[in-house]
Amino acid sequence: MNPSLLQTPIDYLKGVGPNRADLLRKELGIHTYQDLINLFPNRYIDKTRYYKINELQRNNAEVQIIGKITHIKTVEQQKGKRLVATFMDETGQMELVWFRGHKWIRESLKINQPYVIFGKTNWYNGFSMPHPEMELLADHEKSLRTAMQPVYPSTEKLTNKGITNRVVNKLMQQLFVETNGKFYETLSAELLEEQKLISKSKALFNIHFPQSQELLSKAQYRLKFEELFYIQLQLISKNLSRKSKIKGFNFDQVGTLFNTFYAEHLPFELTNAQKRVIKEIRNDLGSNAQMNRLLQGDVGSGKTIVGLMTMLLAIDNGFQACLVAPTEILAQQHYNGIEALVKELGVNIKLLTGSSKASERKEIHDQLENGELHILIGTHAVLEDKVQFKNLGLAIIDEQHRFGVAQRAKLWHKNAIPPHVLVMTATPIPRTLAMSLYGDLDISVIDELPPGRKSIKTVHRYDSNRLKVFRFIKDEIKKGRQIYIVYPLIQESEKLDYKDLMDGYASIEREFPKPEYQISIVHGQMKSSDKDYEMERFVKGETQIMVATTVIEVGVNVPNASVMIIESAERFGLSQLHQLRGRVGRGAEQSYCILMTGHKLSSDSKTRLETMVGTNDGFQIAEVDLKLRGPGDLMGTQQSGVLNLKIADIVKDNDILKTARYYAVKTLKEDQNLMLEKNKILRYTYQQLAKHKNIWNYIS
Numbered sequence: 081m082n083p084s085l086l087q088t089p090i091d092y093l094k095g096v097g098p099n100r101a102d103l104l105r106k107e108l109g110i111h112t113y114q115d116l117i118n119l120f121p122n123r124y125i126d127k128t129r130y131y132k133i134n135e136l137q138r139n140n141a142e143v144q145i146i147g148k149i150t151h152i153k154t155v156e157q158q159k160g161k162r163l164v165a166t167f168m169d170e171t172g173q174m175e176l177v178w179f180r181g182h183k184w185i186r187e188s189l190k191i192n193q194p195y196v197i198f199g200k201t202n203w204y205n206g207f208s209m210p211h212p213e214m215e216l217l218a219d220h221e222k223s224l225r226t227a228m229q230p231v232y233p234s235t236e237k238l239t240n241k242g243i244t245n246r247v248v249n250k251l252m253q254q255l256f257v258e259t260n261g262k263f264y265e266t267l268s269a270e271l272l273e274e275q276k277l278i279s280k281s282k283a284l285f286n287i288h289f290p291q292s293q294e295l296l297s298k299a300q301y302r303l304k305f306e307e308l309f310y311i312q313l314q315l316i317s318k319n320l321s322r323k324s325k326i327k328g329f330n331f332d333q334v335g336t337l338f339n340t341f342y343a344e345h346l347p348f349e350l351t352n353a354q355k356r357v358i359k360e361i362r363n364d365l366g367s368n369a370q371m372n373r374l375l376q377g378d379v380g381s382g383k384t385i386v387g388l389m390t391m392l393l394a395i396d397n398g399f400q401a402c403l404v405a406p407t408e409i410l411a412q413q414h415y416n417g418i419e420a421l422v423k424e425l426g427v428n429i430k431l432l433t434g435s436s437k438a439s440e441r442k443e444i445h446d447q448l449e450n451g452e453l454h455i456l457i458g459t460h461a462v463l464e465d466k467v468q469f470k471n472l473g474l475a476i477i478d479e480q481h482r483f484g485v486a487q488r489a490k491l492w493h494k495n496a497i498p499p500h501v502l503v504m505t506a507t508p509i510p511r512t513l514a515m516s517l518y519g520d521l522d523i524s525v526i527d528e529l530p531p532g533r534k535s536i537k538t539v540h541r542y543d544s545n546r547l548k549v550f551r552f553i554k555d556e557i558k559k560g561r562q563i564y565i566v567y568p569l570i571q572e573s574e575k576l577d578y579k580d581l582m583d584g585y586a587s588i589e590r591e592f593p594k595p596e597y598q599i600s601i602v603h604g605q606m607k608s609s610d611k612d613y614e615m616e617r618f619v620k621g622e623t624q625i626m627v628a629t630t631v632i633e634v635g636v637n638v639p640n641a642s643v644m645i646i647e648s649a650e651r652f653g654l655s656q657l658h659q660l661r662g663r664v665g666r667g668a669e670q671s672y673c674i675l676m677t678g679h680k681l682s683s684d685s686k687t688r689l690e691t692m693v694g695t696n697d698g699f700q701i702a703e704v705d706l707k708l709r710g711p712g713d714l715m716g717t718q719q720s721g722v723l724n725l726k727i728a729d730i731v732k733d734n735d736i737l738k739t740a741r742y743y744a745v746k747t748l749k750e751d752q753n754l755m756l757e758k759n760k761i762l763r764y765t766y767q768q769l770a771k772h773k774n775i776w777n778y779i780s
């Protein structure tokens with residue numbers, strides 16, 4: 081087939097007039113033959129079964145019936161007219177009803193001719209079917225018959241504009257007629273063979289006109305595989321070419337700082353997972369290529385120390401390092417923690433945030449530029465253009481999802497040669513999703529908690545049990561522990577949430593009076609100096625209770641805090657709940673997380689609460705979260721291509737994704753630039769993909 085045929089504007093397809101062409105373009109984004117063929121159905125209806133009218137049940141979903149129209153009338157109603165046709169088969173009669181388009185429908189209906197009708201039935205003193213799809217039996221028998229009838233996305237909303245599912249189906253038939261149903265193959269013979277995939281032409285035909293359930297499954301598999309394979313091929317190939325093209329600083333020395341710290345200052349034995357990850361990082365740093373690594377580790381798994389040791393390697397090799405955190409509280413905390421650890425090593429370390437004074441800033445800028453400053457810790461302030469380093473060798477970004485890709489890129493340009501980048505995240509992203517999202521990053525996982533951690537006991541309590549919860553808090557405080565009480569603060573309803581928080585605070589003050597109890601409060605509307613002050617009192621143990629909004633969600637580390645109470649827990653997402661829970665259980669004591677809710681709960685809320693009570697494993701929680709919300713809502717996914725998948729589903733098609741990735745890696749390992757003759761098809765398709773962005777634009 082002539083490839084340019086598929087680029088033909090949709091107006092040229094028989095059956096597409098100017099109006100339809102406009103609708104197809106505007107509503108469905110279909111401009112060419114190719115766009116139409118890549119409009120994949122999102123479900124199929126079993127069309128092998130014909131119902132008799134006396135077999136209809138009140139709860140029938142969609143049915144197909146053969147019969148004749150015997151009579152048509154227009155009925156006046158308060159809300160306008162409706163057109164009603166009496167439809168009969170040999171077992172009974174029912175009504176077909178239209179609320180719109182009377183004139184042309186009435187003119188097109190043929191009395192006493194056998195029709196096949198299809199649609200949902202209603203029951204009200206008898207069966208009726210509103211806006212049925214109809215076809216004369218004679219035409220029906222002539223058309224391309226399939227057992228499963230495809231249902232195309234978005235056609236429902238276009239039905240009243242004349243683009244019904246049946247119209248799309250007809251256009252698709254016409255397209256197959258005009259193209260002879262022959263399409264260029266887009267996967268290599270080797271892949272087709274190894275994976276036992278059906279050809280492109282056969283897959284496209286069966287996705288639109290399934291000849292059997294088996295062929296439909298094969299068609300779906302092949303097209304999903306193809307979609308995921310090319311995405312992986314692209315991600316992995318970018319990663320490889322970055323490594324070969326972008327030279328990185330070579331940190332070939334493991335110097336005094338690293339070794340002294342390891343031997344003398346490390347406050348604990350590293351876990352095996354931490355050791356493994358440090359090894360992975362060291363391999364990167366000595367490979368002459370620029371490192372771009374994502375370090376994933378559940379809350380409290382000990383990412384900070386890994387980050388610190390990487391920074392020491394940078395300094396040992398004569399470079400500077402920076403660590404960027406998403407909030408001032410976190411930056412401050414990292415600074416305090418790291419400064420204490422490296423104090424005796426003679427490392428010069430400073431903190432830069434939005435609230436740093438002008439004089440401090442000046443000193444920091446000067447020391448960065450003349451190379452005196454070894455480590456800079458800070459917030460977004462570090463990214464500003466005026467912050468210039470003498471030789472930034474390593475940038476660590478904590479909590480990736482709060483930073484956009486563009487901000488990550490800013491760090492790249494702090495030097496002529498981009499620094500090594502380590503992105504740390506505690507948001508457990510299921511591995512498969514991480515592979516799709518961060519395919520351009522290498523991934524390390526700390527999948528082990530430091531020893532001696534007791535797993536956090538999580539319970540769900542109704543608001544009506546609040547007094548018991550208060551008693552429990554008092555007991556824990558008596559034992560010397562500290563307590564978090566967290567309120568939701570969600571932007572749209574900020575005022576209301578703020579009031580809830582203040583009401584809650586007032587009642588906690590009544591229940592826990594001074595001087596016996598001291599309470600800190602931290603929320604987003606406070607000045608940052610006040611926040612820091614309150615936070616510090618809690619960190620130092622001067623207050624026993626911290627009432628807060630989700631500003632403390634990430635990273636805050638107070639090992640003596642053993643109880644996390646989450647108010648209106650049903651309003652939080654799963655990963656947020658898990659993050660909050662991660663604020664306790666950081667010391668040696670038994671810790672608790674209490675999820676407070678009212679009695680009215682949606683089924684999703686129930687699932688979230690049950691999941692939290694049932695497991696402490698962040699990755700398992702992330703899987704449930706992904707199933708509940710879909711990837712669209714997971715932080716960080718918005719900017720990635722995974723949402724634009726046309727046929728594969730990142731959650732359901734997990735296994736296909738793994739296979740696709742396996743083959744993408746295998747292919748590129750053998751032939752990185754796809755120059756081998758057997759990979760010619762892959763190379764061509766890949767180039768098209770790079771050119772057109774959308775992967776389904778390459779089919780020709």
Ligand SMILES: Nc1ncnc2c1ncn2[C@@H]1O[C@H](COP(=O)(O)OP(=O)(O)OP(=O)(O)O)[C@@H](O)[C@H]1O
Pocket residue numbers: 348349350351354377378379380381382383384385505506530531634635636637639662666
């Ligand atoms: N190998 C280890 N053995 C014992 N304690 C450790 C070990 N590694 C880290 N810790 C301690 O565990 C606590 C949590 O570590 P850290 O703050 O680095 O966790 P994290 O991975 O950054 O978690 P989060 O994302 O929740 O901040 C800290 O108090 C840290 O000192």
